[in-house]
Amino acid sequence: MQETSKHKRQLRDQVLWRLQADSDRLNKEIANDLGIDTSRVSRLRAELKESGYIKQCKAVLNPDLLGFHTCAFVFLKVEIQSEFENTIKFLLNKPEIQDLHCVQGDFDFIIKIRTRTNKDLFSFISDALTKQHNIAHTNTVIVMDTRQESLDLPLETSSSTSRHDANEVR
Numbered sequence: 001m002q003e004t005s006k007h008k009r010q011l012r013d014q015v016l017w018r019l020q021a022d023s024d025r026l027n028k029e030i031a032n033d034l035g036i037d038t039s040r041v042s043r044l045r046a047e048l049k050e051s052g053y054i055k056q057c058k059a060v061l062n063p064d065l066l067g068f069h070t071c072a073f074v075f076l077k078v079e080i081q082s083e084f085e086n087t088i089k090f091l092l093n094k095p096e097i098q099d100l101h102c103v104q105g106d107f108d109f110i111i112k113i114r115t116r117t118n119k120d121l122f123s124f125i126s127d128a129l130t131k132q133h134n135i136a137h138t139n140t141v142i143v144m145d146t147r148q149e150s151l152d153l154p155l156e157t158s159s160s161t162s163r164h165d166a167n168e169v170r
Contacts, residue, residue, distance in 0.1 A: 011036075015044055016053060017155045023057040068114045070121050071143040075107040076129070079136040084108070090133045096124050107139070118142070 011034070018030050027045060031038040048054045063071070078087050091100050091111065099112035115121045121142070129135050 012044065012048065012053070013155045015041060016048065016153075019045070019048075019054065019057075020152050020155075063114055067116050070113075070115045070118050071146065072113050072115075072121055073141045073143070074111050074113055074125060074129075075139040075141075076109040076111060077106070077136045077138070078108045079134050083134045087134045094124075094128060096128075 014034055015030060018025055018033065027041040028038045031041045034041070045054075063069075076091075078084055087109075088100070088102075091097055091109065096113050096115055097111050098114055099110075101110045102108065103110050113121060113124065115124055121140075125138055125140060130138060
């Protein structure tokens with residue numbers, strides 16, 4: 001019997017939902033959860049990587065245990081608009097910058113920065129950003145406490161109620 005495209009999408013989303021909760025999850029465990037063959041999960045997982053649904057699988061490190069105690073969001077305004085793309089290239093080469101978003105409004109970018117200390121943050125903003133490259137001005141918001149950080153997408157699956165449930169299925 002031929003599978004419908006709706007059923008294929010649901011299966012894809014159920015596999016992705018489990019993998020975004022735990023990318024180390026074994027194909028056999030996912031297959032058992034979904035009541036399908038392990039080889040089918042293996043093929044689907046490979047297809048999802050090849051087609052770009054899964055961008056990468058990597059370890060998520062604990063910044064506090066590694067001494068990166070300062071997190072901040074910095075709003076940036078570029079000085080010369082014609083240098084916008086060069087500014088993006090410049091920012092992408094800074095390892096302190098975890099996220100880079102081009103935005104509409106009073107600022108051109110919002111970046112998320114992690115440093116070891118507030119002093120390191122100040123040095124990075126004043127020396128590496130504003131003195132070095134096309135940044136007219138910044139507005140910095142320092143994070144006092146993080147309650148949730150996630151890259152999880154709100155996939156609709158018939159069995160999904162929360163991202164934490166996917167971990168409990170194991």
